[in-house]
Amino acid sequence: MKITCQKNELANALQIVSKAVANKPQTPILSGIYLKAANGILELQATNYEIGLVARIEAEVTEEGEIALAGRYFQEVVRKLPGDTVKLSFNRDANIVLIESNQAKFTLLSMNAAEFPTIKPFEGNLSFSIKDNILRGLIKKTVFACSSDESRPVFTGCSLEVTENKVTMAATNTHRLAVKAETFDQSIGNIKIIIPARILQELLHNMVSDIPTDVKVTCSYNQISFSFDNLYMMSRLIEGQFPNYRGVIPPKFATHVLVNTAEFSAAVDRVSLISRSGEYNIIKLEFDGQQIHITSNNPEIGNAEEYVPAEIDGPALTIAFNAQYIIDVLKNIDGQQCRISLNQPLSPASIQEAEDEAFIYIVTPVRTAH
Amino acid sequence: MKITCQKNELANALQIVSKAVANKPQTPILSGIYLKAANGILELQATNYEIGLVARIEAEVTEEGEIALAGRYFQEVVRKLPGDTVKLSFNRDANIVLIESNQAKFTLLSMNAAEFPTIKPFEGNLSFSIKDNILRGLIKKTVFACSSDESRPVFTGCSLEVTENKVTMAATNTHRLAVKAETFDQSIGNIKIIIPARILQELLHNMVSDIPTDVKVTCSYNQISFSFDNLYMMSRLIEGQFPNYRGVIPPKFATHVLVNTAEFSAAVDRVSLISRSGEYNIIKLEFDGQQIHITSNNPEIGNAEEYVPAEIDGPALTIAFNAQYIIDVLKNIDGQQCRISLNQPLSPASIQEAEDEAFIYIVTPVRTAH
Numbered sequence: 001m002k003i004t005c006q007k008n009e010l011a012n013a014l015q016i017v018s019k020a021v022a023n024k025p026q027t028p029i030l031s032g033i034y035l036k037a038a039n040g041i042l043e044l045q046a047t048n049y050e051i052g053l054v055a056r057i058e059a060e061v062t063e064e065g066e067i068a069l070a071g072r073y074f075q076e077v078v079r080k081l082p083g084d085t086v087k088l089s090f091n092r093d094a095n096i097v098l099i100e101s102n103q104a105k106f107t108l109l110s111m112n113a114a115e116f117p118t119i120k121p122f123e124g125n126l127s128f129s130i131k132d133n134i135l136r137g138l139i140k141k142t143v144f145a146c147s148s149d150e151s152r153p154v155f156t157g158c159s160l161e162v163t164e165n166k167v168t169m170a171a172t173n174t175h176r177l178a179v180k181a182e183t184f185d186q187s188i189g190n191i192k193i194i195i196p197a198r199i200l201q202e203l204l205h206n207m208v209s210d211i212p213t214d215v216k217v218t219c220s221y222n223q224i225s226f227s228f229d230n231l232y233m234m235s236r237l238i239e240g241q242f243p244n245y246r247g248v249i250p251p252k253f254a255t256h257v258l259v260n261t262a263e264f265s266a267a268v269d270r271v272s273l274i275s276r277s278g279e280y281n282i283i284k285l286e287f288d289g290q291q292i293h294i295t296s297n298n299p300e301i302g303n304a305e306e307y308v309p310a311e312i313d314g315p316a317l318t319i320a321f322n323a324q325y326i327i328d329v330l331k332n333i334d335g336q337q338c339r340i341s342l343n344q345p346l347s348p349a350s351i352q353e354a355e356d357e358a359f360i361y362i363v364t365p366v367r368t369a370h
Numbered sequence: 371m372k373i374t375c376q377k378n379e380l381a382n383a384l385q386i387v388s389k390a391v392a393n394k395p396q397t398p399i400l401s402g403i404y405l406k407a408a409n410g411i412l413e414l415q416a417t418n419y420e421i422g423l424v425a426r427i428e429a430e431v432t433e434e435g436e437i438a439l440a441g442r443y444f445q446e447v448v449r450k451l452p453g454d455t456v457k458l459s460f461n462r463d464a465n466i467v468l469i470e471s472n473q474a475k476f477t478l479l480s481m482n483a484a485e486f487p488t489i490k491p492f493e494g495n496l497s498f499s500i501k502d503n504i505l506r507g508l509i510k511k512t513v514f515a516c517s518s519d520e521s522r523p524v525f526t527g528c529s530l531e532v533t534e535n536k537v538t539m540a541a542t543n544t545h546r547l548a549v550k551a552e553t554f555d556q557s558i559g560n561i562k563i564i565i566p567a568r569i570l571q572e573l574l575h576n577m578v579s580d581i582p583t584d585v586k587v588t589c590s591y592n593q594i595s596f597s598f599d600n601l602y603m604m605s606r607l608i609e610g611q612f613p614n615y616r617g618v619i620p621p622k623f624a625t626h627v628l629v630n631t632a633e634f635s636a637a638v639d640r641v642s643l644i645s646r647s648g649e650y651n652i653i654k655l656e657f658d659g660q661q662i663h664i665t666s667n668n669p670e671i672g673n674a675e676e677y678v679p680a681e682i683d684g685p686a687l688t689i690a691f692n693a694q695y696i697i698d699v700l701k702n703i704d705g706q707q708c709r710i711s712l713n714q715p716l717s718p719a720s721i722q723e724a725e726d727e728a729f730i731y732i733v734t735p736v737r738t739a740h
Contacts, residue, residue, distance in 0.1 A: 073643065073671055080640045096672060104640055108672035270450045270474055273443065301443055302466060302478035 001065030001090040003037045013055035014075045021071040022048035032068040034116040037061045052119040054232040068111035124218035128188040131212040138169040139200045141180040146197040147173035157194040159242040176325045177362040199235035253341035255314030261338045265330035267306040271296045272323035274304045283323040288316040319345045320368045329361045371435030371460040373407045383425035384445045391441035392418035402438040404486040407431045422489040424602040438481035494588035498558040501582040508539040509570045511550040516567040517543035527564040529612035546695045547732040569605035623711035625684030631708045635700035637676040641666045642693035644674040653693040658686040690738045699731045
């Protein structure tokens with residue numbers, strides 16, 4: 001293999017695929033990044049068997065071929081190269097790759113490219129296209145609600161349910177639930193799968209186009225892939241049955257509250273400074289009159305209180321929550337105003353964007369002694 | 371105590387003094403920040419017995435007094451307050467401090483201010499004033515060369531030697547030595563002490579004035595203080611005898627090299643990517659003709675090489691160093707050009723700024739097998 005490419009493009013592609021390089025690889029080859037040059041394209045691949053990432057950049061290919069290099073060193077070296085272009089040449093006899101950029105010359109030992117489990121696009125049961133801004137919304141408004149407890153895998157991913165022309169993404173850690181839906185112009189099929197949070201976070205990270213771009217999503221019974229721009233990202237799916245969360249969403253609420261999202265969010269954040277070191281990070285919200293009274297108390301530190309103006313419609317109510325569950329959702333919704341809907345002090349409450357009926361967040365309150 | 375002050379000023383002062391709050395305090399009160407209000411001034415203090423930091427800000431003092439608050443919480447709370455001003459009021463009966471800013475109200479339990487080991491300015495054997503930009507130069511060009519090995523305390527600080535009108539600061543970890551001198555217009559006395567690197571780093575961090583400001587330095591046999599702007603910083607001194615480093619500086623060199631600092635620094639940094647994971651981080655420098663040939667080699671990773679143009683006067687030479695010792699000094703000198711002076715492959719070499727005769731850095735080479 002012998003190629004010349006733009007240094008910045010190579011550095012960016014390496015940064016993207018390196019997220020799939022395992023820190024503790026199952027086999028040594030998985031600590032490597034695989035490169036293949038052909039037809040004016042340099043393709044980079046990395047995988048840890050759970051997720052696989054592929055990036056493509058333009059290159060002047062003098063000699064086609066494939067190599068594999070230790071991911072960590074290759075990435076660091078490229079990032080620090082002095083020139084605008086990089087030349088990579090594989091010396092098969094010495095089993096080394098020469099990296100040249102201006103006056104700098106590096107030689108890295110090559111891994112055995114033939115050992116690399118290359119990622120190949122697969123045929124799925126269902127394939128559809130979705131604009132990246134729509135997909136970003138589905139992920140951003142749900143993935144934060146996943147659990148990180150690996151002992152219960154179904155809660156570490158987002159449920160994706162496609163029913164004709166409706167796509168619904170949902171996530172829960174059993175104490176809170178986030179659901180976001182989108183409607184398409186035409187039917188795209190039917191599927192119900194659980195996608196690991198990890199690949200969805202990588203997707204969020206990489207879907208950064210300014211103008212809406214098509215993302216091609218392909219699902220099979222045990223894997224999913226996302227293809228857009230010059231990237232191909234795939235992941236195993238999580239096995240198991242996602243809980244039937246629809247029953248958790250209360251059909252109606254007694255008290256309806258409208259509050260400025262930024263003001264409410266900043267106040268909850270401040271008041272939780274006092275509760276944060278406690279085991280449950282409990283804050284109390286008192287909805288009464290035309291304001292929310294937010295309080296926290298930690299016998300060893302002190303206490304905090306704030307008032308935030310709000311439009312409250314329905315019976316007054318005092319209810320306690322894990323502050324983090326409130327902060328998380330407020331960070332991930334966009335509207336200037338949010339709607340809080342409540343029933344009883346021990347019944348689930350909902351938080352929504354005032355403008356987005358297709359998103360709902362349900363949070364279970366905490367029982368407090370006083 | 372009852373005061374009102376600017377939130378940003380209080381937050382800044384807290385950030386400065388909090389550096390002396392011990393993570394693992396010897397006694398609980400040392401986890402606190404002491405505040406004293408009198409005569410339109412709020413004074414904040416923190417100490418871990420090794421260093422003591424005092425900051426003063428203007429305040430509207432309604433009621434004079436002193437309090438002590440848990441450092442960590444007080445700092446976090448103030449940083450997040452919503453308003454431009456903060457009101458602090460001590461309720462002696464309830465033993466709490468009320469913190470108010472706009473609609474936010476915090477109550478923090480008070481510690482016992484009377485227990486706090488307050489910092490009082492001390493009389494020294496020697497006291498002098500120095501411009502902060504001069505002091506910054508003395509510290510910046512030496513403190514990086516200190517050792518972090520606490521088992522040999524004298525190497526964890528900088529030697530400060532005042533002899534009549536000459537001030538010399540020096541630091542060494544026994545493998546490298548940095549010495550920077552300054553001459554005053556008149557004699558300021560005689561003293562020879564070792565100042566902990568820790569307080570010098572805090573000083574560097576806080577001496578940020580745009581126009582040269584006077585720093586008053588006061589030394590006694592076992593402590594030192596620095597006073598400037600609204601800050602007072604003090605520290606214990608390190609006991610022991612600093613090595614007589616003057617004998618380590620070679621009286622003359624055979625080979626003299628002039629090289630662009632930024633180019634040389636970037637090349638050493640890149641080449642060391644390959645040696646960094648090795649035990650000694652060894653790079654080889656070959657001075658010959660009109661260039662420096664920099665190489666590194668790690669049998670498990672690969673190798674790197676670069677050429678940097680240089681003016682070389684004297685016999686050709688190949689010499690090896692711990693790359694970190696070269697990178698460190700190049701990061702801390704300012705001149706566009708630096709001078710490298712050499713004798714034999716196993717004799718100490720020097721690196722200097724081309725423009726600054728009053729600074730010298732001596733580094734011991736490494737013996738290599740090949």
